[in-house]
Amino acid sequence: MKQTQDIYILGGSQTDFARNWQREGKDIYAMFEEALREAVSNADIEPGQIEVGHVGNFVGELFTGQGLLGGFFGQVFPELAALPTSRHEAACASGSIAILAAMRDIEAGHYDMACVLGLELMRNVDGKTGAEYLGAAAWKGREALPEHCDYPWPHMFDLLTQEYDRRYGINVDHLNRIAEINFGNARENPRAQTRQWQFPEGAFSCDDDLNPVIEGRVRKQDCGQITDGAACIILASEARAKEHAAKLGMKLADIPRIKGWGHRSAPILLETKLALSADQPLVFPHASATLTEAAQRAGFAQVSDLDGLETHDCFSMTEYMAIDHAGLTAPGESWKAVEDGRITRDGNFPINPSGGLIGLGHPVGATGVRMALDCARQVTGRAGGYQLPNVENMITFNVGGSTTTCVSLVVGVGQ
Numbered sequence: 001m002k003q004t005q006d007i008y009i010l011g012g013s014q015t016d017f018a019r020n021w022q023r024e025g026k027d028i029y030a031m032f033e034e035a036l037r038e039a040v041s042n043a044d045i046e047p048g049q050i051e052v053g054h055v056g057n058f059v060g061e062l063f064t065g066q067g068l069l070g071g072f073f074g075q076v077f078p079e080l081a082a083l084p085t086s087r088h089e090a091a092c093a094s095g096s097i098a099i100l101a102a103m104r105d106i107e108a109g110h111y112d113m114a115c116v117l118g119l120e121l122m123r124n125v126d127g128k129t130g131a132e133y134l135g136a137a138a139w140k141g142r143e144a145l146p147e148h149c150d151y152p153w154p155h156m157f158d159l160l161t162q163e164y165d166r167r168y169g170i171n172v173d174h175l176n177r178i179a180e181i182n183f184g185n186a187r188e189n190p191r192a193q194t195r196q197w198q199f200p201e202g203a204f205s206c207d208d209d210l211n212p213v214i215e216g217r218v219r220k221q222d223c224g225q226i227t228d229g230a231a232c233i234i235l236a237s238e239a240r241a242k243e244h245a246a247k248l249g250m251k252l253a254d255i256p257r258i259k260g261w262g263h264r265s266a267p268i269l270l271e272t273k274l275a276l277s278a279d280q281p282l283v284f285p286h287a288s289a290t291l292t293e294a295a296q297r298a299g300f301a302q303v304s305d306l307d308g309l310e311t312h313d314c315f316s317m318t319e320y321m322a323i324d325h326a327g328l329t330a331p332g333e334s335w336k337a338v339e340d341g342r343i344t345r346d347g348n349f350p351i352n353p354s355g356g357l358i359g360l361g362h363p364v365g366a367t368g369v370r371m372a373l374d375c376a377r378q379v380t381g382r383a384g385g386y387q388l389p390n391v392e393n394m395i396t397f398n399v400g401g402s403t404t405t406c407v408s409l410v411v412g413v414g415q
C-alpha cells in the first residue's frame with residue numbers, strides 16, 4: 001500500500017488564531033496575503049518557483065461573500081499572475097483535500113512545487129449566524145433541524161455521545177479531561193486562540209454555571225472555537241526538495257515529508273453512518289480505515305507505532321472517538337488512554353500538542369493545513385514551547401461534517 005512517492009514540505013506559515021480580522025479592519029484577502037508571504041519566506045523560496053496553487057476553504061461565500069479565492073495568488077505576487085489554481089471544499093476537511101490535490105499534481109509529474117493555502121474568516125458574524133453557516137455541512141432539511149437545536153454541530157456530536165453511551169457507556173469526566181488537556185496545551189502555543197483564556201476552578205466539570213450546556217451533553221469547554229485564520233504549506237517533489245536541500249546545505253532526510261495518506265468518505269447523513277456500522281465494533285469504520293491506511297502507506301503496521309497525533313477535536317467527543325478509531329484502545333475504551341495519561345504531552349502517544357481545535361482554534365478551511373504544518377514543525381524540532389521530545393513521525397486526522405470526509409497524513413523525517 002506504499003504511495004508512489006513522498007511529498008516534501010519545504011516550509012509554511014500559520015496566522016495567529018487569536019486575531020479578529022474584522023476588528024483589525026482587515027478582510028479575507030489580507031489574511032491570504034499575509035499567510036502566503038510568510039510561507040514563501042519561511043520556505044526560503046522565490047514566489048515564482050511555485051508552479052500550482054490549491055486553496056482550502058469551506059464557506060467563504062457565506063461568511064465574507066467572497067469566492068474564487070485562487071485568484072488571490074496573482075494579486076499577491078506578480079510572478080504568480082498566470083498560476084494554475086483551484087479551490088477545494090470538504091467542510092472542515094477542506095484543507096486536507098487541498099493538500100491531497102496538490103500531492104496528486106506532484107505525484108503525476110505535472111508540477112514540482114505546489115502551494116496549499118487553507119483559510120476561513122468566521123468572526124465577522126454573531127455566533128448564532130456562524131453556527132447556521134457551518135450547518136451547511138449537515139444534510140440541510142434532513143438533520144440538525146432548527147426545531148431540534150440552536151447549534152447544528154454541537155447537536156450532531158451530542159448525538160455521537162449518545163451513540164457511544166448506547167453502545168459502550170460513557171463517563172463525561174473523560175470528555176472534560178480531553179478539553180482540559182487541549183486548553184492546557186494551547187497555553188504553550190504562541191499562535192493559539194485561547195492561549196490567554198482564564199478558567200476558574202471547576203471550569204472542566206459539569207457545573208452549569210462554570211461550563212454551560214451548549215447542546216445535550218456538549219458543554220462550552222467541549223467545543224472547538226469559531227476562529228479567523230489561515231495556514232499555508234509549500235510542497236515539493238523529491239527532485240525539487242533535493243535541489244532545495246543542496247542550496248541550503250541540508251540533508252534531504254531532514255526535510256519533513258508526507259510519507260503516507262488516508263482518505264475515506266461516508267454518506268452525509270449521520271443516521272445512515274450509524275446504521276451502516278450497527279453490527280461493527282467501531283462507530284465509524286471508514287474513519288478507522290483512514291488512519292490505518294495512512295500509517296500503512298507510510299510503512300507503519302499501526303497508528304500507535306507513530307509518535308503522536310494532531311486530531312480533529314471539533315468537540316471533545318470527536319477526539320474521544322479518534323482515540324479508539326486510531327486503535328489506541330479497544331472500541332469504546334478511549335477512556336483508558338485518557339486515564340492512563342497516554343495522550344498528554346508527556347504521555348506515550350501525545351494528542352494535539354498544539355492545543356487542537358478546542359485550544360488552538362478551528363478556522364475551518366485552514367485546519368487540515370495547520371495540522372500538517374504542526375506535524376512538520378514537531379518532527380523538525382521547531383514547535384517551540386509545545387515541542388514534543390523525540391518525535392520523527394506524526395499523523396493527522398481531519399474530519400469534515402459528521403465524519404463524512406476523513407483524511408489522515410503521516411508527516412515525518414529520517415529514512
Ligand SMILES: CC(=O)SCCNC(=O)CCNC(=O)[C@H](O)C(C)(C)COP(=O)(O)OP(=O)(O)OC[C@H]1O[C@@H](n2cnc3c(N)ncnc32)[C@H](O)[C@@H]1OP(=O)(O)O
Nearest residue numbers: 092127134153154197198220223224225226314399400401
Ligand atoms: C466537523 C466539524 O469540525 S464541526 C465544527 C464546526 N464548528 C463549530 O460548530 C463551532 C462550535 N463552537 C461554537 O459555536 C462557539 O464557540 C460556542 C457556541 C461554543 C461558544 O460561543 P460564544 O458563546 O459566542 O462564546 P465564545 O467562546 O466565542 O466567547 C465569546 C468571547 O469571550 C471570550 N472568551 C470565551 N471564553 C473565555 C475564557 N475562558 N477566558 C477569556 N475569554 C473567553 C472569547 O474570546 C470571545 O471574545 P471576543 O468577543 O472578544 O471574541
